[in-house]
Amino acid sequence: MSLLTLKNALAATGLPFAHYAWANDAYERRVDHGVYAEDGANDLYADGIHSEKVIQGTVDYYTRDDSGAPQTTIEAALNTGEIAWYLNSIQFEEDTGFIHYEWIFEV
Amino acid sequence: MAKIEFQGFEEYRSRLLDLGANIEGVCKYASYDAADIVITAIKENTPVDTKSKSGGGDLRDCVALYNFQNENGYIHTGVYFPGYDRDGVPNAVKARVLESGSSTRPKHPFIRKAVDSVKKAAIFSMDAALNKKLDELMNK
Numbered sequence: 001m002s003l004l005t006l007k008n009a010l011a012a013t014g015l016p017f018a019h020y021a022w023a024n025d026a027y028e029r030r031v032d033h034g035v036y037a038e039d040g041a042n043d044l045y046a047d048g049i050h051s052e053k054v055i056q057g058t059v060d061y062y063t064r065d066d067s068g069a070p071q072t073t074i075e076a077a078l079n080t081g082e083i084a085w086y087l088n089s090i091q092f093e094e095d096t097g098f099i100h101y102e103w104i105f106e107v
Numbered sequence: 108m109a110k111i112e113f114q115g116f117e118e119y120r121s122r123l124l125d126l127g128a129n130i131e132g133v134c135k136y137a138s139y140d141a142a143d144i145v146i147t148a149i150k151e152n153t154p155v156d157t158k159s160k161s162g163g164g165d166l167r168d169c170v171a172l173y174n175f176q177n178e179n180g181y182i183h184t185g186v187y188f189p190g191y192d193r194d195g196v197p198n199a200v201k202a203r204v205l206e207s208g209s210s211t212r213p214k215h216p217f218i219r220k221a222v223d224s225v226k227k228a229a230i231f232s233m234d235a236a237l238n239k240k241l242d243e244l245m246n247k
Binding site for chain 1: 203207208209210211213214216219220223
């Protein structure tokens with residue numbers, strides 16, 4: 001399992017996702033969008049040996065859809081991809097009107 | 108691991124009952140050093156906004172632990188960011204925006220990275236403190 005698994009899982013949702021950042025900031029401000037980014041490791045060591053490589057990061061989705069449907073879709077896709085995750089926060093951005101979902105993942 | 112010596116099962120039972128009566132204090136004692144390790148790491152990892160009108164540093168200075176609590180046997184504490192900075196912005200909001208980012212600001216996950224970096228040290232600290240306290244209580 002690698003980051004490609006995550007990329008494919010998110011692509012399967014049909015929702016717009018970019019890696020790290022969207023090239024066009026104006027696009028981000030206008031429509032629902034998601035970003036995923038790796039930012040650290042949580043490797044496993046056993047008997048002094050680097051036995052498992054684990055990449056940790058975040059999946060963020062910004063939406064004005066308050067039905068909860070995007071959350072359900074993304075979490076189902078992460079489960080289907082057998083990606084370890086937890087929902088870290090849900091916030092409302094008053095200035096943009098976006099609901100911001102943030103998940104932590106490990107692959 | 109704590110070593111326990113006793114003369115007969117009645118004494119053993121008596122010590123276990125004593126321990127049971129004091130278990131909340133024992134767990135809190137074991138958590139103090141671990142909490143200190145975690146909050147120190149978070150403080151060191153808290154970014155200082157040098158572009159802030161106040162000169163930055165407010166967030167780092169206000170990192171605090173709330174009182175240890177017991178919820179159905181689950182002893183816990185946590186980090187929070189009380190008060191407002193000198194620009195009138197709630198520190199909790201600043202911390203949240205830094206940690207999780209927003210649609211217009213990049214994230215800077217200083218809490219998660221700090222906690223991950225000292226997780227093992229905190230667990231070892233709790234283990235050592237717990238064994239020390241158990242030794243004291245069970246062999247007095």
